[in-house]
Amino acid sequence: MTAIGVLRPARMWPGDVLKVGAVGLRTRPMRAFLSALGIAIGIAAMVSVVGISSSSRADLDRTLSALGTNLLTVAPGNTLTGGEAQLPTESEAMVGRIAPVRTVSAIGLIESAKVYRNSRIDEAETGGIATYATRTGLRAAVGAELRDGTWLNEATGRYPATVLGANAARRLGIGHAGPEVQVLIGGQLFTVIGILEPAALAADLDNAALVGWQAARSELGFDGHPTTIYTRSDDASVEAVRSVLGSTANPEAPNEVEVSRPSEALTAKKATEEALTGMLLGLGAVALLVGGVGVANTMVISVLERRAEIGLRRSLGATRGQIRTQFLAESLLLSAMGGAGGALMGGLVTFGYAVSQGWPTVIPLWAVAGGVGATLVIGALAGLYPAVRASRLSPTEALAAQ
Template sequence: MTLVEVKRPKLAPAGMRLGDVMRVGAIGLRTRPLRAFLSALGIAIGIAAMVGVVGLSSSSGAELDRTLSALGTNLLTVTSGTTLAGEAAQMPKDAEAMIERIGPVQAASAVAKVSEAKVYRSEQIPEAQTGGITTYAARLDLLATVGATLRSGTWLNQATERYPAAVLGSAAAQRLGIGSVSQDTQVVVGGERFTVVGVLNPVALATDLDSGVMVGWPVAEERLDFDGHPTTLYTRSEEAKLEAVRQVLAGTANPEAPNEIDVSRPSDALAAKQATSQAFANLLLGVGAVALLVGGVGVANTMVISVLERRAEIGLRRSLGATRGQIRTQFLAESLLLSAIGGAGGVLLGTAVTMGYALYSGWPSVVPAWATVGGLAATLMIGAMAGLYPAIRASRLSPTEALATP
C-alpha cells in the first residue's frame, strides 16, 4: 500500500478592513490617554501656529484690499524736492492749475506747509514744545481728493477759509489734547488764536496730514505770512491712464525744473507695508513648521516607547497568526490617528484665533482652504514619517522573542 502525502494549502491571513485598522490603531491611544494627549498637543500647536499665521496674513491682506477699494489706488502725490545744490525746491504757484489741465486728471488739490507758523494749545506753552505739529494752508477740495473723513465738526468752507478757523489732523488733535470740537475750542497758530472747527480721522493715503493743522489758503496768506507756493499736490486720475499721468506730472508741475519735483503713489506705501507684514508672516510660518517638526519628534518618541511597552501584546498577536504587515499597519495607524487628532485640533485652534483677532481688529476673517487642507496633510505626513520606524521595528519582532521579554 502506497502512502500518498497530501499537502494542505497554506491559508493566507485575512486582511484587515479599514474599520478594524482604526479600532486596533486606537487601542494604544485609549490605554494611554495622557501620553496621547501630550503628543497630539505638540502637533496641534505647530498646526495652529501655521494656520493662524496664514489666516491673519490673509485677513490683513483682505483688509488692505478693502481699504484700497474704498480709498482708490488712483491717487498720485506731487511734492517739492530739492535743487541741484541740495536746497529745498519751490513749486510754482500755478502748478495746481496746470495739472488740472491734464486730460485724465479727475481732481487736484493742494496743501502748503507754513513752516514759521508754530501750533500750541495756548500762549503759555513754551516755544520749544511744538509737538511736531505742522501748519498747512489747504484747499477746500482737499478732503474729497485724499479720501479723508471727519471725526468731529466740519471741514473748511468758503466762509471759514478766510477767517481764523482750523481743522486738526488725528495725531495733532491727540497731542493738543482735543477730542472733540466746540465753539470755545481754540489753538494758537503762528501767534494768533484759531477756532477749531473740525478733527479728522487718520488719513490712510496722506499720513502727513495726521500731524497737521489745516487752515484756509486766504487766511494763511493774510495772517501767517504764507507766500502762496504749494508744497504738496494730490491728484486723482483715470485708473487706466494712471502711469501715463504719472510720467508727465513732474514736467507739468514745474516745466522749468521737473527734476525738482517728486511724484509718488501713496497706495504703493500701503502695499510695501503689506509686503513687509507678509515677510514677517513667512518668518512666523517657519517657526510654526519647526513647532510641527518638534511635535512629529514627540509622536515618534511616543510610538517607540509604545512598541517597547507592548512587546508582549505584539508577541501574542503574532503567535495567534497576525502577520508582520498587520502589526506594521496597526502601529502606523496609531501614529496617523495621533497626528490626525492633533492636526484637527490645531486647525480648529488656528481658525478660532484668526476669527477672534480679525473680529477684534475689524478685519474680514479669511482662512484659506489650502491652509487647513495643507495643515491636515502635513500632520498625516508627519505622522506617517514618525510612525514608520516604530511600526517596522514592531513587525520584525518574532513571537518567541516578544513573549520572552519580561
C-alpha cells in the first residue's frame, strides 16, 4: 500500500507577492494615481506643517542664541487707583548701579510729538508711528542692526536728527537715510540719519522715530521720564537682577513697575505656533483619513471588477490566504506610493517656504517616518475588508458572476 502525498499549494515569495499585488495598479493606473493622490495630500499636509513649524522654531532659537536671553525690560505699570504709573527720571541711573548689570539704556515716549512725512499730510494720518527719546547705548542693549545710515551719538543726539524703525520707514515711504531726507516730528523737521532692521527683542522700535535724549528735551518738550529701560546682565545673574529691578527702578512704589524678559514673549509666540501646528496636524489627519477611505473604495471596486481573475486563480490552485495576500499587498503598495509621494511633496513645500523666509530648513525624521508609517497602517486597514471579501469568493461563484 503506497502513501499518497499531500498536495501543497505553491509558496509565494516576497517578489511574487509584489508582482501580483501590482497587477491592479498597472491595469488601472489612473484610478491608482487618484487614490494615491488622496493619501499623498494628507501626508504632504502633515509633513509640511511639522517642517514649517520646526523651521520657524529653529529660526527663533537661532535669533535668541544670537541676541541672548539676558535682556530684561523695565516699564511703568499701573497705580493702586488704576491710573498709569511713571518711572522716576533717575531710574535708569539707579538700575545701572546694580552690580551684575553690564548694559543699561532707555527710551521715553513723547506722546505729543506726532510723525509725518511732510507738512502737507493730514494730522489724522499718523500711521501709528511713535516718537521716543533715546539713549545712545540703546542699539547695543537690544541688539538692533542698522539697515542704512548711522546711529545716534553724543553729537547728533543734541540736534534734530532721527533714526527710523523698519516699519516706520516703510510707512513714511523712506528707503534710505541722508542729509536731504527729513520728516516732521512734533511740528519740526528732523533729518533721517539712519534706518533700523526689524528688532526681534524690541518690537516697539519697529514703529518708532528715535531722537536723541537731549534733542527730545530741547526740541520736543520731553519730560525726562523713561517709559522702557533695557538691561543686560550676566547670564548667571539674570534672575537675581530681575528680582530687584522693580524696587531699584522705583523704590517708593515697586509695585508700580513691570519687569519682563523679551524672550518670554517669544516663548509665548512659540507656544501659540505649537497650538496652531496641532490644529493643522488635525486637518492633515482628516485629509489622510479621507485618502484612506478612497483607498478602501478603490479596493472594494477592484474586487468586484476582478471576480473572474479571482475565480481563475482559485481554480488554478490559489488558496484563500494567497488571494488575501494579493489584495492586501495591492492596498499596501497603493498607500506606500501615496505616502512616499506625500513625504516628498511636504519636504519640497517646507524647503521652499523656509528659503523664502530665510529660515533654516528643518524636516524632522519622525514626521516623515511617522507619515509613511501611518499610510501603511491605513493601507492595511483599508485593504483588509476587500482582501477578506475576495478570499471568500469560491471559484464557481466568481466565474459564474461574469
